Amino acid sequence: MYRPLAVSVIFLGLACNSGTKSASTSTTSSSTSNGTAVTGSDQQSNTTGALSGPNSTTEPSGTSYATNSGSATNQSASGTAATLAGGVGNGSASGSASASSRTAWPGKPNPSRVPNEMGRIMVLEYHLITDHNGDYARERGQFRKDLELLYDRGYRPVNMSDVLDKNLNLPKGLSPVVFTFDDASPEQFRYINNNGKLEIDPTSGIGIWLDFRKTHPEWNNKAVFCLLSGAQAGHNFFGDRGIQGQLSNWRFQKVKWLADNGFELCDHTLWHAQLSKYPDAFVQEQIARNLLAIDSAVPGYRVRSMALPQGLWPKNRALASHGSWTDPKTGKTVTYNWPVVFEVAGGPMRSPYDPAFNPGMTPRIQVIGNAIENTINSLERTGNAYISDGNPAVVARPAAGSVSTSVAVKK
Numbered sequence: 001m002y003r004p005l006a007v008s009v010i011f012l013g014l015a016c017n018s019g020t021k022s023a024s025t026s027t028t029s030s031s032t033s034n035g036t037a038v039t040g041s042d043q044q045s046n047t048t049g050a051l052s053g054p055n056s057t058t059e060p061s062g063t064s065y066a067t068n069s070g071s072a073t074n075q076s077a078s079g080t081a082a083t084l085a086g087g088v089g090n091g092s093a094s095g096s097a098s099a100s101s102r103t104a105w106p107g108k109p110n111p112s113r114v115p116n117e118m119g120r121i122m123v124l125e126y127h128l129i130t131d132h133n134g135d136y137a138r139e140r141g142q143f144r145k146d147l148e149l150l151y152d153r154g155y156r157p158v159n160m161s162d163v164l165d166k167n168l169n170l171p172k173g174l175s176p177v178v179f180t181f182d183d184a185s186p187e188q189f190r191y192i193n194n195n196g197k198l199e200i201d202p203t204s205g206i207g208i209w210l211d212f213r214k215t216h217p218e219w220n221n222k223a224v225f226c227l228l229s230g231a232q233a234g235h236n237f238f239g240d241r242g243i244q245g246q247l248s249n250w251r252f253q254k255v256k257w258l259a260d261n262g263f264e265l266c267d268h269t270l271w272h273a274q275l276s277k278y279p280d281a282f283v284q285e286q287i288a289r290n291l292l293a294i295d296s297a298v299p300g301y302r303v304r305s306m307a308l309p310q311g312l313w314p315k316n317r318a319l320a321s322h323g324s325w326t327d328p329k330t331g332k333t334v335t336y337n338w339p340v341v342f343e344v345a346g347g348p349m350r351s352p353y354d355p356a357f358n359p360g361m362t363p364r365i366q367v368i369g370n371a372i373e374n375t376i377n378s379l380e381r382t383g384n385a386y387i388s389d390g391n392p393a394v395v396a397r398p399a400a401g402s403v404s405t406s407v408a409v410k411k
């Protein structure tokens, strides 16, 4: 299913954003300012030829992966984000844990955090982990600082499947956070061939993550990778055809490594199609063919989420979460049906214990500038952060005045 891409192109931009930034990030630079997302619309790319689409006889011509900053959809700039914007500095609130509290979960969360398992959970959205900051890029050192910040403030990574399964059994006072990495770039996961032995590049996102774990061993391998398996410019299971030194036959190995090591796999379509533009059958083919590729890399893997490229819903929104496609060559039908659809913005999501929890429209926080710290500060200032009570049997809910918690039986 991996048709060769005959034209080698310069990576001009591929990102999930459709200009639907949350209020907390709307004052940051535009999508053209960071050097990675400088393409125009599809029409422009047709006329300039600067950005070639996938080389296929079955797909419509002129498709690009350019950012679509002029998108008509703006579904995710919810009021939630607005209320969370502008958090003031509260960085000292983390305090420092006493030696006696450094048990299985060291770090420096605020020891007075009141459990609240009805609170909000951040779903962070990353793209490139690279040498500069931008709307779709996080500089490597900054990424490391993000991990430090979250750790020190009491946040621990979980998978989206853990949220779905209410498997958030963190020790008391800690909060879950969901990392998502979109577009399957080599910047996220790169191998180095060291005399025949493949090693993870320590300067790639995974490399930085693993290094962080060396000194924070309870930082689990939990993050959601929203994959492309047939996009251009190396966005094909983390690199192919020698792009950034990545060989095509390393692709499945990388995806399997992620699944084997605790990370979660997510569908992001075959080549980042703007699903709003296409008929139902095409939408399903984009999603199902990518699922088929994931299944080829990790047979039997149960994908439970997809991320909308650029946040664009298909005309038939239900097709984002369930549908099917029949391979004309083999006659085999691939079906998909999952509960989670990731949007591109919108602020922290609701707790799975909240009756209004709706994974079919899961908002995310684009990691731009100080978005993480601002969101933490706002959540904590307003008492809206999900904070574990350390008791898997009950759901902690802040009582009036937030000085004590009442409980209810979980699940």
Ligand SMILES: [Zn+2]
Binding pocket: 014, 015, 016, 017, 182, 183, 268, 272, 308, 309, 310
């Ligand atoms: Zn994307």
